Amino acid sequence: MxxxxxxxxxxxxxxxxxxxxxxxxxxxxxxxxxxxxxxxxxxxxxxxxxxxxxxxxxxxxxxxxxxxxxxxxxxxxxxxxxxxxxxxxxxxxxxxxxxxxxxxxxxxxxxxxxxxxxxxxxxxSIAVSFTEQLPLPSSRLYLDQQQRLCQIDGVELQLTGTEFDLLLALLRQKGEVVSKSWLSQHVLQRELQPFDRSLDVHVSRLRKKLQPFHDEPIKAIRGKGYQLVL
The missing domain is CATH 3.40.50.2300 (Response regulator)
Structure with a gap:
């Protein structure tokens, strides 16, 4: 319970x-x-x-x-x-x-x-290690889903649960444009609604936390979605 x-x-x-x-x-x-x-x-x-x-x-x-x-x-x-x-x-x-x-x-x-x-x-509350599921090709970014831990260049980032899941989803499709509707369904667990800015606010917060390591870590592609380039 x-x-x-x-x-x-x-x-x-x-x-x-x-x-x-x-x-x-x-x-x-x-x-x-x-x-x-x-x-x-x-x-x-x-x-x-x-x-x-x-x-x-x-x-x-x-x-x-x-x-x-x-x-x-x-x-x-x-x-x-x-x-x-x-x-x-x-x-x-x-x-x-x-x-x-x-x-x-x-x-x-x-x-x-x-x-x-x-x-x-x-x-x-997912108890599966991200590093066991998907080894990362880059040594810059380390995510451990079991401990909800995120590090870049050995520096730990303080992410909310939603920010962690958002980064995880973008990382799994790194370099690709991920639609807002897909992110809303798979990260926020609900259909994207007109005028709902929740996803955009979460992306904005995550982008600010990543910017010390990259000038534009997450690109917003007008009319399409978001792309992780870190």
Whole structure:
């Protein structure tokens, strides 16, 4: 059974989601403000069974969700799905830029949330070594899928789970143009939707982390997709 933390100040909604998720094999603890999210994560990081994922509402009392995301790297590398108000695109973009793995708009369909949770947990819990699956022809880049480790020229890069999977997908087709629709299906585990900029934001974050090693590590090919050239 997966184990998640849900941070949202809507107690009626969290109870509904908690019951639905539990009935579908996901244990869900709920807290109702940003401070409680941070404290709960700090506490569970010391346990033998930390959370698999955080579902985080943007609008919360005491500390808002975006501020929690800013503090999160110093506390945990837990994957995050944001809950955002319908139409608040700027919050979604900022959240993705701060390292969130995915988002869903409120009011959310419990079935859709469950699908997003399962997709993100699946992406971040694969226990197969990438180096055993696909030996790399270049000594510059080293990826270990089991440890979620990425190194370039011996320097370790701090990547989110989504960034790691995106780099992995591009690397497997290095030199080829990979379509946005394919990346959305295989990395984000969903169909590419019109006006959804999630994939572009993840690529932009990954590109910035790779740029110290190459001026243009990922090329955007207009109307086609992305190409890894590192």
């Amino acid at each position: 997966s184990n998640i933390l849900l941070g949202d100040d809507d107690e009626e909604l969290t109870q509904l989601l908690q019951e639905y998720l539990h009935n579908h094999g996901v244990r869900c603890d709920c807290v109702h403000d940003g401070e409680a999210v941070i404290e709960r994560l700090k506490t569970t990081m010391q346990d033998s069974s930390p959370y698999d994922l955080l579902v985080l509402d943007i609008m919360m009392p005491k500390i808002d969700g975006l501020s929690v995301l800013r503090q999160l790297p110093a506390i945990s590398d837990i994957p995050v799905i944001m809950l955002t108000a319908k139409g608040e695109e700027i919050d979604r973009i900022i959240g993705l830029e701060l390292g969130a793995d995915d988002y869903i708009t409120k009011p959310c369909n419990p079935r859709e949330l469950l699908a997003r949770i399962n997709a993100v947990i699946k992406r971040t």
